[in-house]
Amino acid sequence: MEEVKLMKGNEAIAEAAIRCGCDGYFGYPITPQSEVLETLMVLEPWKKTGMVVLQAESETASINMVYGGAGCGKRVMTSSSSPGISLMQEGLSYIAGAELPCVVVNVTRGGPGLGTIQPSQSDYFQTVKGGGHGDYKLITLAPASVQEMADHLCLAFDLAFKYRNPVMVLSDGLIGQMMEKVQLPDYQPRLTNEQIREKYPWATLGKKGRDKQNVITSLELVSEEMEKVNNRLQQKYREVEANEVRYETFLCDDADYLLVAFGSSARICQKSVELLREEGIKVGLFRPITLYPYPVSQIHEYAKQVKGMLSVEMNAGQMVEDVRLAVNGLVPVEFYGRYGGMIPTPEEIVKALKEKLMA
Amino acid sequence: MKEEIIIAGFGGQGVLSMGKILAYSGLMQGKEVSWMPSYGPEQRGGTANVTVILSDEKISSPILQEYDTAIILNQPSLDKFEPRIKKGGTLLYDGHGFVREPKRKDINIYRIDALETSIALNMAKAFNMFILGGLLKIRPIVEIENVLLGLKKSLPERHHHLLAQNETALRKGIEILIPIHVL
Incomplete structure (x- = not known):
């Protein structure tokens, strides 16, 4: 390494x-x-x-x-x-x-x-x-x-x-x-054209002995065929949803409340969790790593355990919709956000959690 | 150990590079580090600041509301950050160009006349290293040897002939520190 x-x-x-x-x-x-x-x-x-x-x-x-x-x-x-x-x-x-x-x-x-x-x-x-x-x-x-x-x-x-x-x-x-x-990761060699042809038979790198040329297109004017394309895509998305969900939890096991945040918001929320834990308030952080596929069932499981969740985002409330879909009404899901380039501080989030979920 | 530092001043005073040298010094000392600059239009002449965190443990938020230590190089930054120093924390400021002195009584305050000294010694470009020297006197969070290693890492090789001058500035900074209000 x-x-x-x-x-x-x-x-x-x-x-x-x-x-x-x-x-x-x-x-x-x-x-x-x-x-x-x-x-x-x-x-x-x-x-x-x-x-x-x-x-x-x-x-x-x-x-x-x-x-x-x-x-x-x-x-x-x-x-x-x-x-x-x-x-x-x-x-x-x-x-x-x-x-x-x-x-x-x-x-x-x-x-x-x-x-x-x-x-x-x-x-x-x-x-x-x-x-x-x-x-x-x-x-x-x-x-x-x-x-x-x-x-x-x-x-x-x-x-x-x-x-x-x-x-x-x-x-x-x-x-x-x-x-x-x-x-940083170790160097991994680029594939040669021969390796690409073998690994990815769909690639358009020349016909080279095959009967038919590969065609790359998103156009299909026959609707019956276009529906089949969509079916194939949807099948693939279901596979992605089944296999590729990634997330991280921080002090969620005994949590009464959950902060849900991704990316840099999650970093700031982690500090908020530390501050709240110092006060004896049991708060955890759930961080989706994949935003699609979204960790729907994992968030739903936590909804059975906690009293409420706060989605913290640097926007006017976007991911909160997916948290609410995942929680499906089991507990209140509130939102706190700053936007337009403003970054919330850990203390602001602490205050928001208390006001919105503990008042 | 965890030290949360804000360095703030005008664009061009070496605020971001001072933070960078400090972060590299932390790296050399085996600490966890984060360096979060204000990267907006400030670089083009307004106020610039950088948050540097050195810690023995993994760093959560790189953005902070309050700081252990503030290094302040101009009036607007003093106005903005003096209220945001933790009680019992430390303020280090360069004495040049202030119309209002720091007023808090619940923090440690030190002045360093780095601009004046650096000009007198014909070393104006190493201004920020005098300040860093002063900081290390009050807050010995990293070894001088690691600062010198960090400096070498953060300077492009074409500037390595300036390393000796920077070391002189660093050591001089330790001498010219003036305690104003110590708890």
């Missing part, structure tokens, strides 16, 4: 991409994630692993370059922040429709519109409920540390290829900009 280093979340994304055998990165700079492209340019991976790093002319171009690379069975990715991710939605729907693997990193900033460059979690709905058109799903990972930025990037590629589906790493400006200790 590599030595422990100190770096920003954005830098960890770039380092991890090279190490997990990424073939190509296509992106366009935007605060607060510009260090991803900057770091890749400084590291010059094309000299070491042959990985392509390209600054595209726009986010729209970036995602379509990713679409092309993914069609060839390559491990390709892009990253951006909220307004840039909005521009990519059409491409993401096409990639999901064509059932191709790719990784997209969103270092979220406050919106709507151009908004602010400060951290936010207001792209939850866009990521897990759609964003682009049609009945598709993005497998979504929510890192809560710089270490997880690196770990999730590699996991994202594995999941993308396992399910032939785009994977979103939903981070934010806080995790992107902060520096922490990180242990």
Whole structure:
């Protein structure tokens, strides 16, 4: 294993991409994630692993370059922040429709519109409920540390290829900009074209002796056929929901109340739990790591044990809807959030929990 | 051990890099560390600040409401962060350009005339290292040797010829610290 280093979340994304055998990165700079492209340019991976790093002319171009690379069975990715991710939605729907693997990193900033460059979690709905058109799903990972930025990037590629589906790493400006200790993964070689042909027979790398050419498309004008495509997608999503739920709990076993939070909010909530426990109040933290598939049954189980839950988010109340669906009325589910680039403090959350659930 | 520090001043005073050197020093000392900057338009001339946490245990929130120690380099930062120092905590400030002195009586207050001294010694660029030296005198959270290692790690190699000057500044900072109000 590599030595422990100190770096920003954005830098960890770039380092991890090279190490997990990424073939190509296509992106366009935007605060607060510009260090991803900057770091890749400084590291010059094309000299070491042959990985392509390209600054595209726009986010729209970036995602379509990713679409092309993914069609060839390559491990390709892009990253951006909220307004840039909005521009990519059409491409993401096409990639999901064509059932191709790719990784997209969103270092979220406050919106709507151009908004602010400060951290936010207001792209939850866009990521897990759609964003682009049609009945598709993005497998979504929510890192809560710089270490997880690196770990999730590699996991994202594995999941993308396992399910032939785009994977979103939903981070934010806080995790992107902060520096922490990180242990980077070991180098993993890029696949050769021969290996790709063998491993991914759907890849469009030339016919090479096969009878029929591979076709990558999301278009099917015969509705009966398009319904079959959708059935296949839905079947895949059920499989993802059955197998890929990931979450973490902190002091939940004896908890009377639960904070539910993802990504950087979860880090802040952990401190709130520590403060509340000092006062003798039994509070735990439930952190969904996958936002899709969502840990529905796990949250439901805790609802049988606790008196109430508080969803804490850096938005005006998005994930709280999924917590309520999971709890299904068993106990009250309240919400506390800051938005527009504001970050809640641990003390604010303590106060909110007392007011909303213990009053 | 856990030390929660805010460093705040104008963009360009070396606020973020001082935090970085401190974080690297913690890394060298085997601590858990986090470094969370204000990365907004502040970098372009307004106020800048960075939260640095060094701890023996895993760090939960990198964002804080209150701090053990505040290093303050300008008036707006004093106004903003003086009320947010924990009772019994420490305030270290550079004496230059303040129209209002710190007023709390329940914290330790130290002044360091780092700007004046660094200019007098023709070492203005090492200004923030004088401050860091002062900090280590009051809060010896990391060994000087590890600060020097951390400095080497955080400086690009093309600047390594400046390491000796930075060490001088660090050690001088320890000497020029002035206690103002000590509990």
